Amino acid sequence: MNSNFVTALTRALPNVGRSCQLRAPAFRLTRPFSSTPMILESGKEKTRQIERQILNTPAEQQPASENASISAITKMMQGDKARPAQGLSRDYSRMAESLEAEMIRQPYADRSPPYHLHVYCHKHNTLLTLTRPNGDPMMALSCGHLGFRKGKRAGYEPAHQLTAHVFAQIQERGLLMEIKRLEIIFRDFGPGREAFTKVLLGNEGKNIRGLVCRVTDATRLKFGGSRSPRVRRLG
Known part of the structure; x- marks a missing residue:
């Protein structure tokens, strides 16, 4: 068939001659809003290429485009291999600064667990x-x-005397x-709560409050x- 006739037929009827045109390969596509073709590579091939570059080419000789495609972890590993002794000392100083900052943020993180002083301030008694x-009791006293x-166990004065007596027993x-750290645990809001606080901040508790x-x-x-008891009404 005459080539001039085919060319004229293709120009006249583009749909007929479109099937005869050469198709571009699947991996060669054109980006939208651009006439520049872009070649798509598979992820495995790209990974293998990066591995070959890492194994064959040192970090200093790699171009900027190749370094951009390498992950941050790979760069860090390469930097550790080619880092001099001065860089290692700088890293150790940074590590020491971070540990110091952590100790300032959590000052009791590396110390022994504290002892516990439970203060049960009931309205009728103080214990x-x-x-x-570990929870094993060492001393347990009440008013x-x-x-x-009986009724004389309640009130401010019995709790005050009890607290002073307990602090004296701890010293005697x-x-x-043995106690390096002490945690005070309050329970309920009886009159003994304020009495305990006054003794701890007073002269009797000068050797105890430093451990708290x-x-x-x-x-x-x-x-x-459960249902609460009825309200007591007098008169």
């Missing part, structure tokens, strides 16, 4: 219990141990050498629960 970090009976038994590392409140809160 003080000293325990080890009844000081000679107060030599527990200050934490003060918490373990007062129990009731959400629903």
Whole structure:
């Protein structure tokens, strides 16, 4: 068939001659809004190419385009291999600074667990219990141990005397050498709570308050629960 006739037919009927035209390969495409073709490569081939570049070419001789395609972890590993002793010392100094900042942020992270002093301030009595970090009791005293009976156990004065007595017992038994950190745990809001605070901040607690590392409140809160007793009405 005459080539001039085919060319004229293709110009006249483009749909007929379109199937005869050579098609571009699947991997050679044109980007939108651009006439520049872009060759798509598979992910495996690209990974293998990067591995070959890392194994064959040092980090200093690689061009900027190749370094841009390498991940940050690979760059860090390459930097560790080619880093001199001065760079290592600089890294150790940075590590020391980070550890110091962590110690400032959490000053008690590397210390032994604290002992616990439970202060149960009931409206009818005050109970003080000293325990080890694992929960084993070391001392447990209440206002009844000081000679107060029945209704006389409640109030500010019995709790004040009890707290002073407990602090004196801790010093006499030599527990200050064993206790390095002390956590005070309050419970309930009886009159003994304020008495304990006054003694701790007073002259009787000068050797104890330096050991206190934490003060918490373990007062129990009731959400629903059983029915409360009726309100007492006098007169």
